[in-house]
Amino acid sequence: MTAAAPEPKANMGHPVPRYDAAAKVTGRATYASDMPLDNPAYAFLVTSAIAKGRIDGFGLDDAKAVRGVIDIVTHENAPKLKESKLFSNGGYAGTTIQPLKSADIAHDGQIIAVVIAETYEAAREAANRVKVSYTAVEPSSSFDSPGTTTAAAKGQNAQFKEDPEAGDFAKAFDQAEVKLTASYATPTQHHNPMELFTTSCAWMGDNLVIYEGSQYVYGLKNGVAEQLGIDADKVRVVNPYVGGGFGSRGSMTPRTAIIAGIAKRLNRPIKLVPTRDQGFTIATYRAETRHEIRLGAGRDGKLMALRHEGAEVSSRPDAYCVGGTKTTTRLYACPNVSSLVSIVRADRNTPGFMRSPPEVPYLFALESAMDELAVKLNMDPVELRRINDTTVEPIGGKPYTSRSLMACFDEAAKTFGWSQRSPQPKSMSDGDWLVGYGCAATCYPTQMAPSAARVRLQRDGRTRVEIAGHEIGTGAYTVIAQTASERLGVPLEKVAVFMGDSDLPPAPVAGGSNSTASTCSAVMMVCDQIRQRLFKAVMPGDSLADKAKETVGISQTPSTQAAKSDRPLDIEKAFDALGVGVVEEYGEWKPEGAPLDSFKAMHSGHARLIGGPEMKDKIAYAFGAEFVEVRVNRFTHEIRCPRLVGAFAAGRIMNPRTARSQLMGGLIWGMSSALLEATEIDERNARYVNDNLADYLVPVNADVPNVEVILLSEQDEQINPAGVKGLGELANVGTNAAICNAIYHATGQRIRKLPVRLENIEV
Amino acid sequence: MRPFSYQRATDPDMAVQALGAATAANNPLTQAAAQPLAGGTTLIDLMKLDVMRPAALVDISPLASGWSAIESKADGLRLGALAKMSDVAAHAEIQRNYPVIANSLNLAASAQLRNMATLGGNVMQRTRCSYFRDVSYENCNKRSPGSGCAAMDGVNRMHAVLGTSDQCIAAYPGDFAQALIALDAMVEITGRSGMRTMPFADLHKAPGKTPDIETTLQPGELISAFSIPGRWPRSLYLKARDRQSYEFALSSAAVALDVQDGTIRDARVALGGVATVPWRAREAEMLLKGQKFDDGLAQRVADAAFADAKGRQHNSFKIALGKRVVARALQQAVTMEVRS
Numbered sequence A: 001m002t003a004a005a006p007e008p009k010a011n012m013g014h015p016v017p018r019y020d021a022a023a024k025v026t027g028r029a030t031y032a033s034d035m036p037l038d039n040p041a042y043a044f045l046v047t048s049a050i051a052k053g054r055i056d057g058f059g060l061d062d063a064k065a066v067r068g069v070i071d072i073v074t075h076e077n078a079p080k081l082k083e084s085k086l087f088s089n090g091g092y093a094g095t096t097i098q099p100l101k102s103a104d105i106a107h108d109g110q111i112i113a114v115v116i117a118e119t120y121e122a123a124r125e126a127a128n129r130v131k132v133s134y135t136a137v138e139p140s141s142s143f144d145s146p147g148t149t150t151a152a153a154k155g156q157n158a159q160f161k162e163d164p165e166a167g168d169f170a171k172a173f174d175q176a177e178v179k180l181t182a183s184y185a186t187p188t189q190h191h192n193p194m195e196l197f198t199t200s201c202a203w204m205g206d207n208l209v210i211y212e213g214s215q216y217v218y219g220l221k222n223g224v225a226e227q228l229g230i231d232a233d234k235v236r237v238v239n240p241y242v243g244g245g246f247g248s249r250g251s252m253t254p255r256t257a258i259i260a261g262i263a264k265r266l267n268r269p270i271k272l273v274p275t276r277d278q279g280f281t282i283a284t285y286r287a288e289t290r291h292e293i294r295l296g297a298g299r300d301g302k303l304m305a306l307r308h309e310g311a312e313v314s315s316r317p318d319a320y321c322v323g324g325t326k327t328t329t330r331l332y333a334c335p336n337v338s339s340l341v342s343i344v345r346a347d348r349n350t351p352g353f354m355r356s357p358p359e360v361p362y363l364f365a366l367e368s369a370m371d372e373l374a375v376k377l378n379m380d381p382v383e384l385r386r387i388n389d390t391t392v393e394p395i396g397g398k399p400y401t402s403r404s405l406m407a408c409f410d411e412a413a414k415t416f417g418w419s420q421r422s423p424q425p426k427s428m429s430d431g432d433w434l435v436g437y438g439c440a441a442t443c444y445p446t447q448m449a450p451s452a453a454r455v456r457l458q459r460d461g462r463t464r465v466e467i468a469g470h471e472i473g474t475g476a477y478t479v480i481a482q483t484a485s486e487r488l489g490v491p492l493e494k495v496a497v498f499m500g501d502s503d504l505p506p507a508p509v510a511g512g513s514n515s516t517a518s519t520c521s522a523v524m525m526v527c528d529q530i531r532q533r534l535f536k537a538v539m540p541g542d543s544l545a546d547k548a549k550e551t552v553g554i555s556q557t558p559s560t561q562a563a564k565s566d567r568p569l570d571i572e573k574a575f576d577a578l579g580v581g582v583v584e585e586y587g588e589w590k591p592e593g594a595p596l597d598s599f600k601a602m603h604s605g606h607a608r609l610i611g612g613p614e615m616k617d618k619i620a621y622a623f624g625a626e627f628v629e630v631r632v633n634r635f636t637h638e639i640r641c642p643r644l645v646g647a648f649a650a651g652r653i654m655n656p657r658t659a660r661s662q663l664m665g666g667l668i669w670g671m672s673s674a675l676l677e678a679t680e681i682d683e684r685n686a687r688y689v690n691d692n693l694a695d696y697l698v699p700v701n702a703d704v705p706n707v708e709v710i711l712l713s714e715q716d717e718q719i720n721p722a723g724v725k726g727l728g729e730l731a732n733v734g735t736n737a738a739i740c741n742a743i744y745h746a747t748g749q750r751i752r753k754l755p756v757r758l759e760n761i762e763v
Numbered sequence B: 001m002r003p004f005s006y007q008r009a010t011d012p013d014m015a016v017q018a019l020g021a022a023t024a025a026n027n028p029l030t031q032a033a034a035q036p037l038a039g040g041t042t043l044i045d046l047m048k049l050d051v052m053r054p055a056a057l058v059d060i061s062p063l064a065s066g067w068s069a070i071e072s073k074a075d076g077l078r079l080g081a082l083a084k085m086s087d088v089a090a091h092a093e094i095q096r097n098y099p100v101i102a103n104s105l106n107l108a109a110s111a112q113l114r115n116m117a118t119l120g121g122n123v124m125q126r127t128r129c130s131y132f133r134d135v136s137y138e139n140c141n142k143r144s145p146g147s148g149c150a151a152m153d154g155v156n157r158m159h160a161v162l163g164t165s166d167q168c169i170a171a172y173p174g175d176f177a178q179a180l181i182a183l184d185a186m187v188e189i190t191g192r193s194g195m196r197t198m199p200f201a202d203l204h205k206a207p208g209k210t211p212d213i214e215t216t217l218q219p220g221e222l223i224s225a226f227s228i229p230g231r232w233p234r235s236l237y238l239k240a241r242d243r244q245s246y247e248f249a250l251s252s253a254a255v256a257l258d259v260q261d262g263t264i265r266d267a268r269v270a271l272g273g274v275a276t277v278p279w280r281a282r283e284a285e286m287l288l289k290g291q292k293f294d295d296g297l298a299q300r301v302a303d304a305a306f307a308d309a310k311g312r313q314h315n316s317f318k319i320a321l322g323k324r325v326v327a328r329a330l331q332q333a334v335t336m337e338v339r340s
Ligand SMILES: Cc1cc2nc3c(=O)[nH]c(=O)nc-3n(C[C@H](O)[C@H](O)[C@H](O)COP(=O)(O)OP(=O)(O)OC[C@H]3O[C@@H](n4cnc5c(N)ncnc54)[C@H](O)[C@@H]3O)c2cc1C
Pocket: A694, B035, B036, B037, B038, B039, B040, B041, B042, B043, B044, B045, B081, B082, B107, B108, B109, B110, B113, B116, B117, B118, B119, B120, B121, B122, B123, B124, B125, B173, B174, B175, B176, B221, B222, B223, B224, B246, B247, B248, B249
C-alpha cells in the first residue's frame, strides 16, 4: 500500500488501480473530439462582443473570401430549432437563451454565428474576419448594477420549494446571550475542465450520432431530439471518456442542436472545437452569491437561533438557483431557524451546477460564521461543533442515517496537530510568515437516482457490464468493474465495462455525487439476477434467493455461516444445466421512495435525484472535517496554504485509491476557490475579462505541497444497496471557510469575501 | 490565426534581410508584416488570439549556434539573445555572480516555458493586459491607435502605476528585464547595416501618446546579445504574486548593492509588475549611495521609488505593496551571504 492506494479499513473495497489508467496515460483513451469522422467539415463559433442589445448586421465578405469556407450560419439562415425548457422545469436545457434565433443578444459571448469550412484553420480565420455591427444597450452585470430585479427563489424555481424554518428565530435571536451578524460573498467561477466544449455530429440518414463530453448522455440525447423535433431513438450520444465535467456538462447547452441542425442541412459530419475563452460564455458557471448569517447562542456555545439569507445571480429568463439553505439550516442542532433565498436577475447567461453547487457558497458563509462565533465565545472551534453536533436535523426532526462529523474532526485534528495551535490570533509565525491554523466542517447530501444495467456472463467468467454511466475522471469504470467482479466472483481482469453511450441501458446524470451509489446499486442488482438464474439451474426448488444473496461469488468461498453449509456454485455446471453459453440480464433499479414514474423519467433523460434532506423519514449526508495551515507574508502579504488535511466518512468506500483522489482533488479545488479562482466581470459591459487559463488562476503544484486525506470507516445500511454516500463533491465544500478561518488566526483579520487576495490583507 | 509564410533564417544576414524586406509596411514594429520567431511562447499566442497578424515569420532559432553563448568574465557578462531562459538560470557563475539574473529567470513562467523561451524574446514579450489580448474589445490604443483604453476604467488589477499615460496603463510583464536595467546592461543589436549597441534602458519606450510603439528597435533589427558590466554577487530579485509559481508579478524588485565596510557604495533598484516598461528607480537609488543601511532608509528609498505612482480602481494596492517589496528586497540584499 502507498499513499495513493490507502490500506482499506472496514467497509472499504480494494484500492485497485484505475481500469482506464493505462489507456489514459498512453493517450489511447478517446475523448469526444478524438472520434474519427468521415470527411467532416469544421465549425468555429463567433460570439457576441456585447452583453445586451441587438445585431444590426454582419459584414461577411472578408470571411467568405477565405479559401475553404462553406457557409456562415447566423440568425438569418440558421436551422429552425424547437425550444427546450430549463432542466428544472421538466426540460433538458441549462439555459433557455437560444442563440441564432433572432438578432437579440442576452449575454456576453453569446453564439451569433457559426462558420463552417473545410478545415479548422479556415473556419477560425474566417471567424476572425466576420464583422458585426451592434446596437448595444447598457447591461446590468451583477448585484449592484442598476436594472436588476430581485425576488424570492420560492415560487419561481420549481426545485426550490421551501425556505426552511423552525421554531421562532426572531425571539430566540433577540434573547440570545451571544449574537453574531455577518455578511459573506462568493465570486463568479468557471469550471474550466481540460476538455473543451466540443461537439461532433454525424447523420446516417435519419439517425444522428453526437460525440460530446457529457455528464448525462440520456439527457442530451432526449434534449437534442426535442429541439430537432425527431424521435429520441434516432439520436445517440457517445463519449466513453469525459475530460472533466464538474457540472458544466450536466445539462444541454444550445450548441449541440445547432451543430446537429447544420450537419443535417449540409449533409456532412461537423466537428466543433470552441476555444477556452468561448467556454466561459457558451456553457454554464457558478454565479456569485451573497449571504447574511445570524447566529444566536448561549454562553455554553449551544446554538439557539440561526438565520441564513442568500442571494444568487441568474439570467433574465431563467430562475436558476442553488439554495444551499436546505443544508445550512440542518447541519447543527438549533431549535429556532429561519432562512430566505432570493434570485437577482441580470444580463448574464444562465448559471448552472458547479461542483457542490449549493454547499460551496452556503457553507462558506455558515462555517465562517461558526468560527466567528467560536471567537466570540472564546471557545475552540472544534468544541463549538461538538456542542452543536446532532443526530437529528432541526427542520423536520428527521434522523441522520449516519453521521461521523465529530469522528472526522477528531481524526483530522490529530493528524494535523491542532493541539499545537495557540488560539490567540497573530500568535504564531515563522520568519517572514505569519502562521494560522483553521478548520471547518464539510458535508454533502447523499443522493441516488434510478439506474438500469445489463450484465452478461460467459462460461469462462468473462463479464461485460453495460450502463450509460459517465467516466468524468472519477473512477466510474473502476468501481463498476469492482462491483461486478465482487458480486459475480469473477476476476477483475475478466470484467469489461461499457459506458458513455446512450444506446446502453440508462444511468442518471453524473452529478450530485450520485453515480457510484446509483450505478453500483443497479449493477449489484443485475448481478444478483444472474446468480439467481445460475443457482436455480443447479438447485431447483431450494430457497435459492437466500442462498444467492448470502453466497458471495459464484465459484468463490461463501462469506456467511448460513451460506457456508453449501458448496459454492460451480459455474460450468450451472451453464451446462441451463444449456446456454451466455447468461445475460437487464434490470432497472430505483432508490427507496422514488416516485412511480421514475423509470419512465429515467428513459426520457430526466434525472430524479433522491436523497439528502429530501428523504421521507430520514436524512442522509456524507461528512468530513478539514484543517489547513495558512501562511501570510508580513511584507508582501502573499497568502500560501502549505498544508491541507481532511478526514471524511462516506459510507462504503468502493475503492480507497479513487476515493482519495477525488477528495484530494476536492481539497485542492477548495483551496483554489478560497485564494485564486474568480471570473472578473467588467461591470460597465457585463463581460468576462480573465477568460483564459493564464488569468483565471488555478493552483500549480507549488501551491499544494502537502495534501493529506484520511478515510474513516463508516457503515450505513439505510441509504442504498451499495451502502455508498457520494464523495465526489464532499471535499471542496469546507475548505473555503477553513482557509479564511486560518487567515483570521494568522492575521487577526476576518475576510468574508472570496477569493482572498494579498491586497485584502492588512497586517 | 491567419495564414503566414514561414522561413528559417540560416544566418543573421538572411534574417535581417528577410525582416527588413518590407520595411515600408513595417511600422511600427509591433505591427510589422514580418516578425522574428524565437521560442514562440509570446508570438504564437498573440497570433492565435488574432492580436498579431504577421504575414511572414522568420524563424531565428537556427541562429542559436552563434547567438546563445553565455560568457562570464572578470569584467562582465555577455549573454546571447537566443540563450534559453532555463540555461541561463541554471548557470553556476550567473547564480554566484549575478543572483538577480538567475532569480528573475527562475521565478518567471514555468519550467516548460523557460525551456522554450529565449532571452531576446523574453525582453520583447508584450503586455498581458486582458483588453489588449482580446480583440473583441475595440478600445485599445496599443492595438489600434486612437481607439481609447478599455483598461483605464475597466478591470485593471494587474495594470501599471508607474510610467502610465492617459493613453495606456498596460504593465510590462517580464521579470528578466528588471535585472538587466538594474545592472546597466547594454543591448547588442544586429541590423542590415551591421551591429550597434545601446543601453538596455533605451530599448523600451513608455506609452506616452504612442502606446503602439513599444521599443526603439527598428524593423529588420534583431537583438543579438546583452552585456552586463562588472559583477553583482550582492543582488537579488523579489517577486510578489498570487501563486507560488507560474505567475506574473504583482510587484517585484531587482536590487543590487555594493557594500563595503557597512557603507553602500553603489545601489541599483528596478521595479517589475508595476510599470509600463522595465523600470529603474534612479532617484531612489541615490538615497542609498554612501549611506549605512537601516530600515528607515529602506522605507525612504521605497517611498521615493513610488513617489510618482498613480493607482486606478483595482491596482492602487500596488503602490503600498511595491514599497514593501522594495524595502524587503533591500533588507534581504544587505543581509545575504556573499561568497567572494
Ligand atoms: C502562461 C505564461 C506565463 C508566463 N509567465 C512569465 C513570468 O512570470 N515572467 C516572465 O518574465 N515571463 C513570463 N512569460 C513570458 C515568457 O517568458 C515569454 O513568452 C518568453 O520569454 C518569450 O520568449 P520566446 O523566445 O518564446 O519569444 P517569442 O514568442 O518567439 O518572441 C516574442 C517577441 O519578441 C520578438 N523577438 C524574439 N526574439 C527576438 C530577438 N532576438 N530580437 C528582436 N525581437 C525578437 C518576436 O518577434 C516576438 O514579437 C509567461 C508566458 C506565458 C505563456
